[in-house]
Amino acid sequence: MSNSPKTLFDKVWDSHVVRNIEDGPDVFFIDRHFIHEVTSPVAFLGLEQRGIGVLFPEKTFATADHNTPTINQHLPVEDPLSANQLAQLEKNSAKYGISHWGLGNPKNGIVHVVGPENGITLPGMTIVCGDSHTSTHGAFGAIAFGIGTSEVEMVLSSQCIMQPKPKKMRINVNGQLGKGVTPKDVALYIISKLTTSGATGYFVEYAGDVFENMTMEGRMTVCNLSIEMGARGGMIAPDQTTFDYINGRELAPKGADWDKQLAYWKTLKTDAGASFDKELTFNAADIEPMITYGTNPGMGIGISKNIPSANEVEGGATTYAKSLDYMGFHENDAMIGKKVDYVFIGSCTNGRIEDFRAFASIIKGHKKADHVTAWVVPGSHIVEAQIKEEGILDILTDAGFELRQPGCSACLAMNDDKIPAGKYAVSTSNRNFEGRQGPGSRTLLASPYVAAAAAITGVVTDPRQFL
C-alpha cells in the first residue's frame, strides 16, 4: 500500500474492498447491517426463493420502528398490514439467528438511534441499512449509507454489496455558532446552499471547528441529513468526544479489545495533503435558525428571511411554483408569523435526549398553544427513560404536552401519526416532500428550538427570543 496521504473516507473504504471488479463496482464488505420491518421482508423472501441462508447473522441487527404505533404499544398492533410486517421481522430474525429488538423490547427504538446508543456503531466500520438516513452513523467516523432491498438481500447472503467508490467532498464550517443555532440549522443551511442534488455522487467529510466542538448527538444530526443534499453519506473523524461517548456502552468493546480498537480509531483521520474532488467552506456566523418553506429539504431559509422569488433559486420556475402552491405560500412571504397546526419532535434526526432538553428549555414555564397538536416522540426507550429521569416529562406535562412511545412516527407517517391534508406541521424530522407526513400534509423542517417556539405561540416564531 502506498504512503500517499489518504482521506478518512479512503482509509475506511479501501480496507473493506474484497475485490475490485474492472470497469465495475467494488465488492464491499459490511461490518454492521441494520434491518427493520419495512425494507427487509422481500429480501428474506428472496433468500428463500434462491434457497440460500444468512452468512453472518451476528453482523445483522433488527429493530421494529417504521410502522409501529406510538401509543399503546403493549396492545396488539391494529393495522393488519403493519402487524404482518412486524411478525415477519420477528419470524425471520428468529429463523436465521439475528438479534431482534421488537416492539416492547427495552432496547427498541429507531434504528439510527439504537445503533449508536448501544455501542453497535463504531469508528472505522462499514454500516448499511435499508433506510437512507443510515448516514447518521457516519458521525462516528464510519462509512454508513442507505441501501435498497436487493442490497439487503446481498448483505444477508454474502455480507457484501457491489458499490462503485463515490467521489469525495469535504465541507468545512468554521467559527462560532450564534445563539439558538443548532446542528440541525447547520445541516439545513448547508443543504440550502448545495440543493438536494448538490452532493450526489459524493461521500462527504465534515470538518472544521464547528463539528469538532459538536457533541456526538449533534454530529449524528448533521450526518443524518447528508442524504438530503444527495450525498451517499457523511462522516466526521472520531476524536475524544467520540471515544467518550462509546466507552461503556453495552455492546462497545471492553478491556484489552477496547485498547486495541482505540489505537486503530486514533488513526482514522484525513492526512494532511490528502485531496478531495470538491471542497466547500462556510462561515458559522452566517447561519441563523433555519426553516424550510417548500417541498424538499433544500428549500430552507433563515427564519427571519422571506421566501425567495423564483428568479433567486436554482431550477425550473414551474417546479418552484408547483412547490409553493402545494405549501399554500407565495414568493416573498415572511416565514415568521405563519400559522402552525402541528408540531412534531422526534425521528432519527432530532429524537435524542439533547433534542428533548433543547425543546424543554423553551417550553419550560409556557403553555402549548391551544390550536396546536403536538407529537413528542422519543427515538428509543432509552431516550424515553432519560426524558422521565431528567424531569423533562414534568416540564412537558405542565405545559400541556403528552409523551408518546418511540418509533419513526410522523417522520414518514406509516402508522397513525399522520398530519391531515392542508395542515401545517413544524417538524424536527428530515423530509418535507409532498405528503411525506400524510397525504396533503405541509411540512416545515426545523430544529427542536424552532419547534418548541412554534408549539407555544402557534405560529412560526424566532426561538432566540426565548433563549
Next chain:
Amino acid sequence: MAYDKFTILKSSAVPMPIENVDTDQIIPARFLKATERKGFGDNLFRDWRYDSNDQPKQDFVLNNPIYSGKILVGGKNFGSGSSREHAAWAIYDYGFRCVVSSFFADIFKGNAINVGILPVQVSPEFLNQIFEAIEKDPKSELEVNLEDQKITILSTGASESFAINGYKKHNLLNGFDDIDYLQSMKSEIESFAAKK
C-alpha cells in the same frame, strides 16, 4: 429476483418534466406495507394520480391516454429521497423498463439497475429535445440500445450516448444479478472476514 434481459428497447415515452421527483411521490410510505414484491404498480405516483377520493386526476400524465410506453422521461434529480426500492418496483411493475433523466439520485439509480430498469442519463439539452419531440407527437418513439449505449429520438434521428459501467451492463444484457455473482465468491468473502 431475476428480471427480463435488457437489450434494445423501442417505445413511445411518458413525459414528466418535473424536477426532484422524490421516491415518496413515486410510492408514498403508506403503500410500503406489503411483504411481497407484488402490485406496487397500482400505487405508482399514487397521490399525483388519484385525489383523496381515489378518483383519477385528469391532469396527471399517467391518466392521459395519449401518453404511453415503456420509457418514463423525468426532470432533473429523479428519484431523490428515501432509499425504498419499492419505488423502482412500482415503476417496473407499472410497465416501465427505462427511465430517462438529466440527473439521477444515487440510491435510486442503483436500485433501478438491481431490479432491471435501465436509468439513462442524458444531457439537459437532449432531455429537452425528447420533451419537445413528445410534445409534437405523443407517439414519438425513442430507441434505447444498451449494447451500444445509445439513445435515439426516432422522429428526429438525434441521438446521444450514455454511460453505464461494464459490469452492470453485462448483468442487464444477460438478466444476471449481483447475488449470483456474490454467491460465486463466498469463500473469498469468508477468508476476507476471517482476516478482519
